[in-house]
Amino acid sequence: MAEFITEYIKKIQIGESLVEFNQKNNALKENINILNEESKLADSIQKIDGFDSSGDEPSDKITQHDNNTKNEMDSTALLYPDEIDNETKTTSLYKKVFATAITSPSAALMFLSSRIESKIRKDIEPFIDTEQSKKPRSIHEMVHLGVNVGIFPPRLEETIRDFWYIRTKIIHGESTQYKSADIMSLIHSGFEIMNILSKSLHTETFTRTYRHILEYLATEGPISKKDIANRIGQSAYANQIKLTYEPWNLIIHTHENHIAINDRGKAFLAGTLPIPESIIRLYTGDWIAVPNTQLITVADVDNDSQLGNG
Secondary structure, X not given: OHHHHHXXXXXXXXXXXXXXXXXXXHHHHHHHHHHHHHHHHHHHHHHHOOOOHHHOOOOOEOOOOOHHHHHHHXXXXXXXXXXXXXXXXXXXXXXXXXXXXXXOXXXXXXXXXXXXXXXXXXXXXXXXXXXXXXXXXXXXXXXXXXXXXXXXXXXXXXXXXXXXXXXXXXXXXXXXXXXXXXXXXXXXXXXXXXXHHHOOOEEEEOOHHHHHHHHHHHHHOOEEHHHHHHHOOHHHHHHHHHHHOOOOOOEEEOOOOEEEXXXXXXXXXXXXXXXXXXXXXXXXXXXXXXXXXXXXXXXXXXXOOOOOOO
């Protein structure tokens, strides 16, 4: 009788845990959907302004796949069919996670979680001074800090909290009650979070291209946007909008749809106005100087070689 009661209580606890899992997982997916919509809206605004953040190549993107890779990706499609976009499938992270998931979904989840944590830590690093950076922080503290300084959307806090709650239960000994499909669902959410994080920040470094644009405008006067590519070059056409961003603010767009150098731009070319070498776009769309970036003058920007990574 005692064994029956114990087993009965255990089943109730498992049932309650699975109900909680489903609730957390549904809330997680809903928040991710909202974050994706917010990200699309931010991208649309940037495109209207002339800056397309989606043009950046992922650092670990693979451009060619051998037969082994194709077979591997075909096998992972059986685990999670058609729910991960093709670009994500080309990343080395995707391949590593799903190669592991074939034999151990829990281990794959652990690996993906560590990459999410590393990405968040790297993103907030510029906003922490050297002494503070030595202080250990939980994933939740790091996300909270990122939200406070504006690099992460506020909803990411709840999203990470739900993801980490389920992840911890699975990884730390409670995974026996979850099916592989449940864990794969959470892995999919993890990739969605990585995609959101990859769009949360964008950094620009002042290069010789920007100097050339300013020098041309100072010499030739205002120019229409459609003539930028022909007169200065395609790179200038793609990059001129960035010179309007704070805290650079070196050119203006006139009502005649022309661009012109402003007083700050003239002062920079004269060598009397230092500007931040690198600026960063926050989640809000605002641009600020990258913390601890150096101030540069026109003399620091070589006409024949790029400054920084540009």
